[in-house]
Amino acid sequence: MQVELKDVGKTYDGDSWAVRNLDLTIPSGSIYGLIGPNGAGKSTTLRMMATTMSPTEGAVRLDGEDFSQDPLAARRRIGFLGDGNPLYKQMSPAEYLRMFGQCHRMPAAALEQAIDETIETFDLVGKRDTECGALSKGMRQRVLIARCLLHKPGLLILDEPADGLDPRGRSDLRRIIERIRATGVTVVISSHILRELDDLCDEVAIIQRGKLVVAGPVEGIIDSHEVSRYVYELRLHSGFDQALALLAHKPALIEHSDASLQQIRLQVRGGEALMAEILAELVTAGVRPVTCSRVRSRLEDVYDRISEDQVN
Known part of the structure; x- marks a missing residue:
């Protein structure tokens, strides 16, 4: 899925702007990194991409379509892991995935098959029936991302997914993201851990104070700024x-x-x-x-x- 942001802006109070004049084109099937300090507007941008927040100005298009009048239709094609997503500790990964599959109104037989496939994809077979509260931080993060992909979206949006993970967890997350991209899913990821994005992303955008500073292929950005x-x-x-x-x-x-x-x-x-x-x-x-x-x-x-x- 290709994502386009055209002159997108968001203000919460009508005075100051969290994001302003943002133009981005995210190629279909790519891994795209969104970089910036806290308060730069990254989470706001991701929420507008995910249609959970409407832009104050401008338009967000998914494969050329503007879903502002029907955001629910867009969400059927999007997997979104935002900040502070709940993980019900008493549920097992299978129960958790089943609940969200039912929220997406997936047919029962298709849902059970999707649960089996997703649990295998995320290496959760041995933890299928373990309560989520007993899982490691890295395992819990896998369950959260698995939930985002259960309904087979074309776009996966991850807001700081590596936050709090140890090196092993970050390495596992990286392999999962590369595996997801191999299926043709477009992945948009924000992170402060720039070393993790350096050779993971095809393209990146750097945002500061709600404004786009630079965007494009990683190697092209490095070359253009003559890093020595x-x-x-x-x-x-x-x-x-x-x-x-x-x-x-x-x-x-x-x-x-x-x-x-x-x-x-x-x-x-x-x-x-x-x-x-x-x-x-x-x-x-x-x-x-x-x-x-x-x-x-x-x-x-x-x-x-x-x-x-x-x-x-």
């Missing part, structure tokens, strides 16, 4: 002191070092080519690196730069 700040973490087998001495004379800023762990985190201005030269010199000097990994998201670098521009 790269942060790497080195883990060494030996030669920690020699590495520190050599790096002190390079165009690199050591952000953190830990002799006990043989780790050095450094910011390199010059990108991968300069980092490759530094690694070669470290080896020549007798330093024995084990790993060299990039730890800072390029998308996060763009966001930091844009934020600085906004402040200035």
Whole structure:
């Protein structure tokens, strides 16, 4: 499903605007990220996409159709996980899904089949009849997203789905989102964890103070903003002191070092080519690196730069 927002704005009091003059086109079958600080207008934008909130001005179109006069028809094609969605702790995943399937008026036989398929898709087979209150945070989040997909929508909207999840839960969530996209569903996701979105999303939009700052393919945005700040973490087998001495004379800023762990985190201005030269010199000097990994998201670098521009 393709989503279009044309000159969309929302005011709650008739004076200040939560969102204003927002133009977005979200391609069908893509994973689209919505980025911005708290209060930027992300949740308001997602609610307007989900038709649970009407824009004050402008139009939201799903596959070219404006559903403002019949939002219920649109909701049959949308799965929406907003902020603070309830999960009834006394219900099992199967009971919870059945209740929402009945809300969608799914025929009984089709509903039971959809429950079976959804539970398998989300790796909940072993927890099918366990009370939701006894599930881990990551498992509960799977149940919530499963509920959004039970009726096979063409659009899935997720508002901060990784909030509160541990690294394992975020990794599981990522695999689920990629699996959902593989079925042709358009996924729109908001998140503060920019590193999670860097190579997950096809396109992103950055919103600040209710205004669109930049939108488009991730790589295109990075290229257009000429990001040159790269942060790497080195883990060494030996030669920690020699590495520190050599790096002190390079165009690199050591952000953190830990002799006990043989780790050095450094910011390199010059990108991968300069980092490759530094690694070669470290080896020549007798330093024995084990790993060299990039730890800072390029998308996060763009966001930091844009934020600085906004402040200035």
